[in-house]
Amino acid sequence: MARDENSAKKIMVPWLLAFMVNAGTLLIFFIGYLRDFLRYIGIENNQLMVEGPHRRSYPALYRSFEGFYIRNYYRRLRDGWNQPIKSVPGAEIDVMNRYSDDYNVTFKYTGTCTRAINMGSYNYLGMAENSGPRLEAVCDEIKRYGPGTTSSRSEFGTTATLLELEQKMAKYLGVEAALVVGMGFATNSNNIPALAGGKGTLIMSDELNHASLIVGCKISGATCKVFKHNNTIDLETKLRKELLKGQPTDDGSPFKPWRKVIIIVEGIYSMEGTIVNLPEVIRIKKKYKAYLYLDEAHSIGALDKGVVNYYRCDPKDVDVLMGTFTKSFGAAGGYIGGSKKLIDYLRVRSHATYYAATMAPPVARQIIGVIDSIIGNEDPSRNEGLQRIKKLRENTIYFRSKLKERGLMLIGNYDSPIVPMMVYSATIVVEIIRAALKKNVALVGAGFPATPLLEARVRFCVSSAHTREMLDRVIDVVDEIGEKMWLKTQYRAAY
Secondary structure, three states, X not given: OOOXXXXXXXXXXXXXXXXXXXXXXXXXXXXXXXXXXXXXXOOOOOOOXXXXXXXXXOOOOOOOHHHHHHHHOXXXXXXXXXXXXXXXXXXXXXXXXXXXXXXXXXXXXXXXXXXXXXXXXXXXXOOOOOOOHHHHHHHHHHHHHOOOOOOOOOOOOOOHHHHHHHHHHHHHHOOOEEEEEOOHHHHHHHHHHHHHOOOOXXXXXXXXXXXXXXXXXXXXXXXXXXXXXXXXXXXXXHHHHHHHXXXXXXXXXXXXXXXXXXXXXXXXXXXXXXXXXXXXXXXXXXXXXXXXXXXXXXXXXXXXXXXXXXXXXXXXXXXXXXXXXOOOOOOOOEEEEEOHHHHHHHHHXXXXXXXXXXXXXXXXXXXXXXXXXXXXXXXXXXXXXXXXXXXXHHHHHHXXXXXXXXXXXXXXXXXXXXXXXXXXXXXXXXXXHHHHHHOOEEOEEEOOOOOOOOOEEEEEEOOOOOOXXXXXXHHHHHHHHHHHOOOOOOOEEEO
16 A cells, blocks of 8 residues: 555644745845836846837736746746756766856856766656667667658558557556557647536546646636545545536526536656555545546556556546656657547547647657566566566665655655655755756756745656665765755654
């Protein structure tokens, strides 16, 4: 069963840390508004994210909080985000060295790189490689089919390789059929509208669902209600309330039941490292006759066959299994798995099949190679992919446990390869990233708008490709930085 650090308790942030983060943010915002005023009266010369004089008569394009945030907050920290690399995103990467002489408005490259341990890529199983038998198969596929299909599924975009992938993915998931889409984001945003069917449908969505799920819900035309993150009590309470209330009516009738209800959750939440309480969600969906849409973007592969397998649930209890190939599979695109009836419906109703080019055959061949490495041999000990999954779990538990012992504030589930370390201030996050890179450790941070403004964090992504020595090195570096930046505060837990 899942061991979640925050399933029953809440991190109590030390009052001094909370005060400093809030005070520092307020100070930066005050200076930002002052600079906007000076810019308005012509004293401030920096016009980043401000309409030029040739568009003075236009409605403001950047007059929003996001524009203000980018002008006055994010730009100061840009060097800590979006760092370009010049290598395979393996256990180690080459980070391109750059500098700015205009306060991070633009960057210039030195032509050199820093070799660093990679703790930021979603390469959970180490499958993003540039050598080995899978690469050879991909190269052969390029020679046979070329680099792309230049066509949609409804035209000439269906290749023999794509059909093979769909069959193997269905077998891997334990479902009747699967549909493969060329883009992970579009797998959600293009298929949810087809499933929801517009007005009269109720969607219950976790408050921390990915942007692709949110976009899909918004353009579906359905009514979307949000419940607290991974809180099945709140889900059931709000679902029952909406079912009793019924859908909004235009004709003044007293009650009109919902046509259908869809519950949308993720397997592993990428910003929190939490694993969904799937058994409880399945219980609720059965009790209220709702459909369940499960996004396994981060859990498929990393947890073998995903959270369905992790909890030993029946795949048939999940109506729509969705996932991506951009993490554990070292490729691109996404899939929908379920009944044959569901997949046949999506083939003719989803925008992803009509208005987008299909997955390139070389990409599909890479994914097939990964699936074969997990289930290709009847003897599990001979399946390389299964050994990587086992190594990933060992690395994940070891890394999280050791960081925890050093007194750092971690959230999420012990079995999740995503290990967020709470820092709260985006400024401190970037300082940590800068300091770590100087010690040849490459980290990534997460901040607004991906997280709430005052809940920035460093997010470690563990891989099976990491050696124990690499993880120990990262732990020592983070521990040293934590000491210098007062991050090693033993937090209290309140139930």
